[in-house]
Amino acid sequence: MNWRKWNRWLHRELGYLFFGMTIIYGISGIALNHHVARHWDADIISRSDEYTLLLPSVKDSVDRSTVESILEVTGERSSFKNYYFPDEHTLMIYLKGGHIDVDLSSGRIRVTTVRHRPLFREIDYLHYNKPKKLWTWFSDLFAIALILMAVSGIIMLKGKNGLTGHGGILVLAGILIPLLFLLIHLWL
Amino acid sequence: MMLVVAALAGACNRSDRQEGQEASQRQETVSATVEELLSAPADYRDKEVAVSGMVTHVCRHGGQKCFILAGDGETQLRVVTGGEIEEFETSLEGSMVAFRGIFRIGETVEVSAEEAETGEHHTGDMPHSEAEQSDYFIEATEFREVTP
Secondary structure (H helix, E strand, O other): OOHHHHHHHHHHHHHHHOOOHHHHHHHHHHHHHHHHHHOOOOOEEEEEEEEEOOOOHHHHHHHHHHHHHHHHHHHHHHHHHEEEEOOOEEEEEEEOOEEEEEEEEEEHHHHHHHEOOOOHHHHHHOOOOOOOOOHHHHHHHHHHHHHHHHHHHHHOOOOOOOOOOOOHHHHHHHHHHHHHHHOOOOOO | OHHHHHHHHOOOOOOOHHHHHHHHHHHHOEEEEHHHHHHHHHHHHOEEEEEEEEEEEEEOOOOOOOEEEEOOOOOOOEEEEOOOOOOHHHHOOOEEEEEEEEEEEEEOOOOOOOHHHHOOOOOOOOOHHHHEEEEEEEEEEEEEEEEO
C-alpha cells in the first residue's frame, strides 16, 4: 500500500470519527463570532415586554402590595424571587428566569425573561471545555485530528486538482485571507 | 501483626490530626454581615469569613464576580470567584446566598479591554458601581443558595 492510500485512509477515518465534533465546534464557532461582533449571547433567549402602571414615585411609598400588583399585571406571580431598590426611583424585582425593572417616576415596567436556547447551551458547554478532565484530552485529540485532516486533505490528490494546480491556488488564498486581515487590523 | 497494628494506629493518628486541623480551620471562619465587614475592614483582612446576602448582579462576562446586598438595602459588596468555584450563574440574581471566603483589601481591579468595551465593568452608573470599584471584596471559596 503506497503512502497516498494510507493518507486517504487516515483522512477518511478521522473524518468519520470527528464528524460530530466538527459540527459542534463549527456551530459554536459561529455563535462565538457573533458574540464578539455584536454581543449576541447564543446560550440564552431573552424577551422583553413593557407595561405602564400608576405607581408610587418614590421607594418609601412602595411596599409588598405594590410589588404584588406589578407581579399580577405582568403575570409573573409564580416566578417571584425577591426585590430591592437600586435607587430612589427604581425598583428591581427578581424572577426565576428573569427580572422586572420598574421606573417608579414614570410607572414604566419592563419585564425581561431569559431561558436557555436549546442545543447552543450544550455545544457551548463543550466548546468552552466546561467538563474539563477527559474532555480536554478528547478535544485536544480533535484539534490534532483537524490538523492531520487539513494536511492529508491537501496532499490527497495529484495533478491539476492537486496542490501543484488548482488546489494550491485555493490553499494559498486560504492562507492569504487571514494574513490580509492581520495586516489591516493588527499589524498596520 | 504488630507492624500492621502500628501502621493502623499511625493512620488513625494522622486522620485525627487532619480532622483536628480541619476543625480548627473551620473555627477560624468568622461570621459577619456586609456592614460589619465594611465598617471594620482591617479586622477581617485576609481572614476567612462567612457572609450572606441577596445577589443583586452577576457579571455577564464569565460570571467571575457578583454583588451582594447589605441589610441596609443599599450597600453592596463584591464577591469574586476563588478556590474551586469556576463561575457564578446569573440565576443567582435575587437569591439569598451564603458565601465562605477570604476578605481582601486593596487589590486593584483590572478592567479588561473587552469589559470596558461592553460596559460590563461599570464605572459609576450602576447600583453596584461603588462595590465594583471598592478595595474591599470577598474571594469566595464556597457558596450555597439559601433561598431560591
